[in-house]
Amino acid sequence: MTILSLASVLAEAARRYPDKTAIVDPYQRVTYAELWQQARAYAAGLRELGVKPGDAVALQCPNLADFPRAYYGILAAGAAVVPVHLLLTPEEIAYVLKDSGATLLISHAATLQNGAPAAGAAGIPLVTLGPVPADVPVKRLEEVSASVPPLPLHVSREAEDPAVIFYTSGTTGDPKGAVLSHLNLVLNATVNAFDNNDVSSSDVALGALPLFHTYGQTVSMNASFRIGMTVILLPRFTGDAAIDVMIKENVTIFHGVPTMYVALLEAAANRTDLPAVRVAVSGGAALPVAVLEKFKAVFGSTIFEGYGLSETSPTATTNQPHFGTRPGTVGHAIWGVDVEIARAEVEDSIELLPAGELGEIVIRGHNVFTGYIGRPEATAEAVIDGWFRTGDLGTKSADGFISIVDRKKDLVIRGGFNVYPREVEEVLARHPGVTQVAVIGVPDPVHGEEIMAVVIPHKDADAGAPTEEELIEYAKEHLGRHKYPRQVRFVDELPMGPSMKVLKRQLRKEITA
Known part of the structure; x- marks a missing residue:
């Protein structure tokens, strides 16, 4: 039996850097020693509320300390x-609570409007964080925790025990709970911290990604700790707000x-004051090379693009300084992880393809989740012979760089020809x-599917608002005849998921409604 807990990430940081500031949010600054003491106090409060080792506890909270x-x-x-995540309706939250078997919901005061009815619908207790009006009859975790001594140590767990249960976006069917072990998440945080980029304890990270999402949780929070x-927390991201806080907090x-x-x-x-960003990391969705190049020109920083999924803790690959960076790729597999390309049309076994061939990206290693909670059939379909099938199409170069072409489900088949939206x-x-x-x-009656580009035009009047005909002609000059879009739709915004990824299924529904 191997003892390991994700809680040790914060415990060890508090031991090494007790007086160093761990978290800054708009309201407070908290040292590592204070944060670990508060976490142990909350642990004692949760025990007082009946939480036992091995239980699942749901957490609904903005990017605050x-x-x-x-x-x-x-x-x-x-x-x-x-x-x-904070965008769910009470009904959707109740589904997560029931499906995960959560025994308690911790809902921040700012989220009680949806959290309280969800806990009621799921039939589980509710406790809140943060200031609530005196006439709101709900227990506060701070008050419960203050009534008992903090735990002296964190409770020991086995390395393969569940640490976090992430719910997928549910693009096909109901959302599934991906169970990540302590081993998965401790190793992913450690590799992200020490193996992928040249960073140290003297650096300051901006925590603008939602912490309820796997990327923000592992890369921004756990790896930084x-x-x-x-870590500087930004509850609501805008470009100007991010630049302001980045300058203020160095x-x-x-x-x-x-x-x-x-x-x-x-x-x-629209500004002359810009922060001195030393390391920039991108993930969650494919980064257009044009954006990478513009960022380098404006901020002087190279973006290290990576790749991963909730089921892979999340990081599986990243551009790394010791391998060199290659724009348009997501770099090499991280330490201890294998990333290969398998024949996409073969679903009941893994047939690896040679370098340069297009297929489905498959992953094996310490980062692969232990399974979908309560769904052994879905787990068996996703993990074959130890390889996790990602559903993403890509290639691997002879020198190990992984390139993502597109999601299998986003593939457009126009007149019998495969068109990959990312290329367009x-x-x-x-x-x-x-x-x-x-x-x-x-949908198209002649070709089966037609290619449509949904565009947010540039706000700068000097750039000139493009017309549909102009963009179609521009695409025709750079793409094959079967690839360029025949339709262009202009919008003010695109539908985004909790990780700020474009929700293409929802976009298709809105466009074709």
């Missing part, structure tokens, strides 16, 4: 965390998704009048 306090408090109590960095590390980099570039166009998006993203673009397939 309350999140890591409660997150590590749950882990210190020996329970597993079920993060609840593993190093001993200070932020050197930025973790973001492509839409965040687009927003930073838009904000930077890369071309249109270079047009000076385009801020952001998503390419989808829409």
Whole structure:
């Protein structure tokens, strides 16, 4: 039996850097020693509320210091965390609570409007964090925790025990709970902290990614704590707000998704004061090369693009300084992980393909989840012979760089020809009048599917608003006859998921409604 707990990430940071600031949010600054003491106090409070080792406890909280306090408090109590993202309806939250078997919901005061009815519908107790009106009859975790002594140590767990249960976006059917073990998440945080980029405890990271999401949780929070960095939390991201806080707090590390980099570039166009970003990391969705190049030109920083999924803790690959970076790729597999390309049309076995061939990206290693909770059939379909099938199409070069072509389900088949939306998006993203673009397939009576580009035009009047005909002609010049979009739709915004990834299924519904 191997004893390991994700709680040890914060415990060890508090031992090494007790007086260093761990977290800064708009309201407070908290040292590592204070944060670990508060987490152990919350753990004692949760025990007082009946939480036992092995239970699942749901956490619904914005990007505030309350999140890591409660997150590590749950882990210190020996329970597993079920993060609840903030955009869900009460009905959707209740589904997560029931499906995960959560015994308690911790809902921040700012989220009680949806959290309280969800806990009621699921038939489980509710406790809150943060200030609530005196006439609201709900227990506060702070008050319960203050009535008992903090736990002296975190509760021990086995390495393969559940630590966090992430719910997938549910693009096909009901969302599934991916169970990540302590081993999965401790190793992923450690590799991200010490093996992927040249960072140290003297760096300051911006925590703008939602902490309820796997990327923000592992890369921005856990890996930063593993190093001993200070994390600046930004509850609501905008380009200007991010630049302001990055300058104020001397932020050197930025973790973001492509839409965040687009927003930073838009904000930077109207400013002369820019932060000195030393390391920039992108994940969550494919980063257009044009955005990478613009960011380098404006901020002087190379973006290290990576790749992963909830089921892989999440990081599986990243561009790494010791391998060199290659724009348009997601780099090499991280330490201890194998990433290969398998024949996509073969679903009941893994047939690996040679370098350069297109297929499905498959992953094996310490980062692969232990399974979908309560869904052995879905787990068996996703993990074959130890390889996790990602559903993403890509290639691997002879020297190990992984390139993502597209999601299998996003493939557009026009007149019998396969068209990969990302290739079209890369071309249109270079047009000076385009801020952001998503390419989808829409029904067509002749070709089966037609290619449509949904575009957010550039706000800068000098760039000139592009016309539909102009963008179609531009694409025709750079793409094969079967690839360029025949339709262009202009919008003010694109539907985004909790990780700020474009929801293409929802976009197709909106466009074709």
